[in-house]
Amino acid sequence: MSTKKEITISPSDWVSPAEAARIRGVSRQAITKLMKGGRIETIELAGRKLVRLSAVEAFKAKPPGRKKQGKSK
Numbered sequence: 001m002s003t004k005k006e007i008t009i010s011p012s013d014w015v016s017p018a019e020a021a022r023i024r025g026v027s028r029q030a031i032t033k034l035m036k037g038g039r040i041e042t043i044e045l046a047g048r049k050l051v052r053l054s055a056v057e058a059f060k061a062k063p064p065g066r067k068k069q070g071k072s073k
Helices: 017-024 028-036 053-058
Strands: 042-045 048-052
Touching (some): 017 053, 048 053
């Protein structure tokens, strides 16, 4: 039994990591880190990774730093 999910691929829905970086105004390495962390949707097609354009446009970055913890008494 196959566990792979079938996806309808429209070329205009997917971009390269380099194009995603240009759209977001960040480095390609930053996009690669998000891809590896599973924070943006990707597919592999003919040995190349592609990123869903809508995921790139809708991405919300986490606030920098660690979460504040309440003071203990």
